[in-house]
Amino acid sequence: MKRLLSIELQKIWQNRSSKILVILYFAVLSFIALIASIEIEIGPIKLYFADMGIFNFPYIWHFNTYIAAFFKIFLAVVIVSMMANEYSYGTLKQNLIDGMSKKEFILSKFYTILFFAFISTAFVFSMSLLLGYSFSAFNEIGIVFSDLSYLVAYFIKLTAFFTFCLFLGLLIRKSAFALGFLFVWFIGENISYGILGRFVFNDFDTAYQIKRFYPLEAMNNLIVEPWTRLKAVKTLSSQIGEEITKQYNVTFTNVLIVIGWTLIFLFLSYYIVKKRDL
Template identity: 65%
Template sequence: MNRLLNIELQKLWKNNASRVLIITYFVLICFISLVASIKFDLGPFKFNAADSGIFNFPYIWHFNTYFVAWLKLFLAVVIVSMIANEYSYGTLKQNLIDGMSKKEFILSKFITVLLFAGISTVFVFIVTLILGYSFSSYNEIGIVFSDLEYLMAYFIKLVAFFSFCLFLGILIKRSAFALGFLMLWFFIEKITYGIMGKFIFDDFDKANSIFKFFPLESMSNLIIEPISRLNFIKTVSTQIGVENIKDYSVHFSSIFIVLIWTVIFVVMSFKILRDRDL
């Protein structure tokens, strides 16, 4: 397993574009601390990010994991390009000639996916601790380390999304087309949801009960948006008569759905590669 991982890391680090994207990804995670400097002063409306509660424990676990997860697109490009380069440069065929099996090839890619997701999760954990201890009004150990299930959900979300990118890379073989299909699939899910809610069921609640099983939507449901949890947002919502009934918890059912998709993506990647004439 170490041999397979070393091979993948050498390929990635020797590729200038991949190296730049990986470094940029982790630098941008650090830049989340700049949110603390955001201030608005518009007459009666004043907003100071550092004083708004977004860096309070345990809320910060929810806030950081939700917004940092958007940066996963940087690593998605790396993963899709990693697969495309195997075909473009003929390294896949050479690896197979040198004795690597197709199962080992997929395993090496999935180990890399796990490594990316694991390092990213640890990085977010460290950055969140630093920000929390710098700005949070609550520093008791019991409060600081509550809501860590958002970190677990973040890790699972990255693994699933990167596995989807791995599948698309194997399926399409061209990074630009694979990334284009990823964006297309996002819109397909949204359009399908609209059609189900408007024309098939005439009920968006019924559409939601099916939509939550779609791959990208199921990943999105792992961590619900955290902004409406903020006290000042709740106050504004109450004043205008909007009732917030969202459930912000990380649910086992959501995790299970995403894990099933992860298995499907990895197994399908292997089956495509196994049956394809290289």
């Protein structure tokens, strides 16, 4: 594992564009801390985001993992480019000539995905601890380390998304087209949901029970939006007669669905390499 991971990391680090994207990704993640300095003015009233409780333990685990997940596209470009470069520079053939099996080739890519997902999760964990202890009103150990399931969900979400990007990179070979197809897939999931809800079942609730098994939707459902969980939002909703009954926890069913898609995309990636004339 160490040897295969080392080979892939050297390829990425020797590529100037990939190196810049990786550095930029972690730099952008750091900007989450700047949310604490955002100020909202409503007449004479000044509100700071940090005072709204978004950095309170254990809510911060939910908020930070949800926000950080939006920036995964930076590493997605690296993963897709990593595969496109294998074909462009002929390194895939050279690796196979040098004795690497096709199985080891796919595993090397998957180990890289796990590495990036783990490093990203560890980064968000460290940053959340720092922000939490700086701004949280609750610092008891039992409270601080509750709700860490969001970090597990974040790791699984990144792993699944990057494995999907690996599959697209192998399938299409061109990074720009692979990323374009990713966007088309996202649009296709929503169009399919609309067709099922409007014309097939005439019921969007039933249609959603199918949509929740779609890969991108399943990944998205691992960590739901945290905004309506804020006390201020709940208070405002109750004042206008609306009760929020949303479930925010990470569910075992969603985890299984996403892990299932991860294994499917990993198998399909291996199948492409095994069957395609390289």
